[in-house]
Amino acid sequence: MPPRLAVLTDYPDEGWPSMDLCGDMLLAHLPPNLVAERVCPPFRRRFSRLPVLGRRSAAFNADRLLNRFIHFPRFACRAVRQFDLFHVVDHSYAQLVHALPAKRTGVYCHDLDAFRCLFDPSADPRPSWFRALARRILTGLQSAAVVFHSTAAVRDDLLRLGLVDAAKLVHAPYGVAAEFTPEPSDPLTVPWLDAVRGHSWLLHVGSCIPRKRIDVLLEVVAAVRRRVPKLRLVKVGGDWTNEHRERIARHGLEQAIVHVQGVPRAELAEAYRRASVVLIPSEAEGFGLPVIEALACGAVVVASDIPPLREAGGSAALFAPVGDIGAWANVVEQLLANPAAAPPRADRIAWASRFTWQAHADIIAGTYLNLVRGSSL
Numbered sequence: 001m002p003p004r005l006a007v008l009t010d011y012p013d014e015g016w017p018s019m020d021l022c023g024d025m026l027l028a029h030l031p032p033n034l035v036a037e038r039v040c041p042p043f044r045r046r047f048s049r050l051p052v053l054g055r056r057s058a059a060f061n062a063d064r065l066l067n068r069f070i071h072f073p074r075f076a077c078r079a080v081r082q083f084d085l086f087h088v089v090d091h092s093y094a095q096l097v098h099a100l101p102a103k104r105t106g107v108y109c110h111d112l113d114a115f116r117c118l119f120d121p122s123a124d125p126r127p128s129w130f131r132a133l134a135r136r137i138l139t140g141l142q143s144a145a146v147v148f149h150s151t152a153a154v155r156d157d158l159l160r161l162g163l164v165d166a167a168k169l170v171h172a173p174y175g176v177a178a179e180f181t182p183e184p185s186d187p188l189t190v191p192w193l194d195a196v197r198g199h200s201w202l203l204h205v206g207s208c209i210p211r212k213r214i215d216v217l218l219e220v221v222a223a224v225r226r227r228v229p230k231l232r233l234v235k236v237g238g239d240w241t242n243e244h245r246e247r248i249a250r251h252g253l254e255q256a257i258v259h260v261q262g263v264p265r266a267e268l269a270e271a272y273r274r275a276s277v278v279l280i281p282s283e284a285e286g287f288g289l290p291v292i293e294a295l296a297c298g299a300v301v302v303a304s305d306i307p308p309l310r311e312a313g314g315s316a317a318l319f320a321p322v323g324d325i326g327a328w329a330n331v332v333e334q335l336l337a338n339p340a341a342a343p344p345r346a347d348r349i350a351w352a353s354r355f356t357w358q359a360h361a362d363i364i365a366g367t368y369l370n371l372v373r374g375s376s377l
Contacts, residue, residue, distance in 0.1 A: 003372050005036045005365075006083040008076060010090050011067060013043040016207075017237065018289055021265075022108065023089045025175060029361035034368065037083075041075040043067055069133065073099040085368045091147075094140035095133075104371065106146035106364070108172070109164075111286025111308075112157050113211065114138075119161050138163065146367055148172045150287035153307035170367050174289055175357030179265040180272070180296040182349055190267045192260050193234070193274060200336050201232035203275035203299075205268065205290040206282075208238030213304070215247060216281040216323055222251035223329040228336060234271060235259045272297035277335050280309060283322045288312045296352035300342040302331050316343050316351035 009023035010016055023038065030036045044067055047059035076086075077099040086105040088096055092114045094107045112119075115138050117126040126134070141147060147168050149155050155171065158164045202221060208214050221233045233256060240248070240259070248254060263271070272278060278294040280303040291312040294301050303309040305319040313319070318335075320328045334341050342348075 002033050002035050003084040003368065004082065005030070005034045005085045005087060005368060006039045006076075006079060007036050008072075008086060008088045008093065008096055009038055009040045010093065011040060011043045011064075011072075014064060016090075019090045019110075021177065021289075022110075022174070025177060025357040026087070026089065026361050026364065029175075029357045031362065031365050034085075034365050039076065039079055039083075041067075041072060044071055065133070068093065069095060069136070072096060076100055084372065087364065087368070088144070091141055092137060094137045094144065097140035097143050098136070102143040103145050105144050106148060106170075106368065106371075107141050107144045108148040108150075108364075109141060109154060109158065109286075110150060111154060111284070112161075112163075113284070113286075115163070119163075144168070145371060146170055148364060148367070150174055151308045151311045153311060154286050156307075170363065172360050172363040172367075173355055174287055174292070175355050175360045176292055176296040176352055177265055177357065179269045180293045180352075181269065182273070182296075182298040182345075184266070184270060184273075188266060188270050190270050192258060192263075192267075193271060195258050196232045196234060199230050199232045200228060200276045201234055202332065203234045203236070203271055203278045203294075204280070205236045205271075205278070205293075206238060206280075208241060208244060211282055211284040212238070213281045213283050213323065214238070214241075214244055216325060216328065217279060218244065218247045218251065218253065219325045220279065220281070220328045220332060221256070222253060223325060224332050224336070225251075225253075225256065227333060231256070231336070233257045234275065236263050236268060236271065237261055269293070269297050272299045275299055276339075277302055277332055279328075279332070280304060281320075281322075281328065282306070282309070285309055285312075291317060292352045292355045295348045296355075298345050298349055300335055300339065301348075302328070302335070314351050316348040318342060 010019040047062040076096050086100045088107040091107050091109040097105050116124040117131050147164050148170050206212050225231045272294045278299045278301045282304050285308045288309045295316050301317040303313050303317050304322045320331050
């Protein structure tokens with residue numbers, strides 16, 4: 001009988017589409033020589049069910065901690081006898097390794113954000129309880145038999161900081177889901193894009209956490225609009241912070257932005273196809289999944305000039321210095337005036353075709369099968 005693999009996924013309730021996608025794609029593409037099953041308990045709501053208090057973000061965050069550090073580990077511990085191997089899809093759940101047979105468990109490390117407060121506390125100051133939880137996650141990652149990663153940049157950081165033994169590291173790049181193609185399989189209507197019909201518009205896909213540099217995104221939009229007043233921004237995902245709202249109001253961008261969440265992949269792909277330019281101004285990434293998704297749809301991409309995004313976009317994307325609003329605005333203005341200044345569309349599509357979820361799943365499956373056989377990783 002093929003080995004049984006438990007795929008421990010994020011709680012969908014937490015709303016991290018990229019992590020949900022990684023779990024879904026892995027389960028959909030694993031070969032038949034592994035019997036894989038999703039393992040994720042129901043999300044228990046304690047604080048967020050309370051009247052008044054439950055509506056606050058702090059209540060939901062308290063529930064997240066209870067579920068991640070108490071309920072899920074207990075659930076995982078009870079499931080141990082049902083499986084031969086265990087795969088933790090998201091490194092920020094690596095505390096689960098403490099409840100599993102570590103020598104038969106792997107973790108996918110997407111980036112080092114969860115550990116930044118430990119190795120760079122001046123850049124990410126946190127209270128002692130937060131650092132203790134981060135260390136619990138990190139020691140789980142370090143205990144695992146194998147650590148998968150998406151880019152050489154993540155590998156280099158893990159080794160430079162001495163966080164993981166090189167012998168445990170396995171490169172398993174992401175892929176592009178079937179919806180992300182240059183042409184839709186069927187004609188598609190996307191009502192939330194009607195507001196930008198007939199305009200040039202920029203697209204950003206992702207959360208609003210600090211490293212995504214949404215401040216830069218908004219400043220670039222405001223700067224370009226001084227010369228292209230009808231320019232619009234479509235923002236998919238994330239919640240504006242108070243600082244973002246203030247910046248939007250200061251630049252008078254309220255009517256120039258379409259902000260949506262929970263977008264199906266088919267609609268997101270259509271947004272990539274229609275966008276004038278896709279912007280990825282992050283100051284740190286583990287990979288940058290929107291880069292290859294956008295390129296697969298034939299979109300023009302401008303990304304921050306950092307190693308992970310260079311690795312994802314290669315010669316098919318354009319790059320600008322992190323946080324340099326003037327440089328970003330100049331690139332965007334040039335592309336709006338002359339779309340031919342971007343790498344050829346055929347090259348963009350060809351580059352993205354290098355990344356497949358099947359290859360991702362095959363690498364992970366092969367690694368676990370070697371683990372079962374007792375081969376070196």
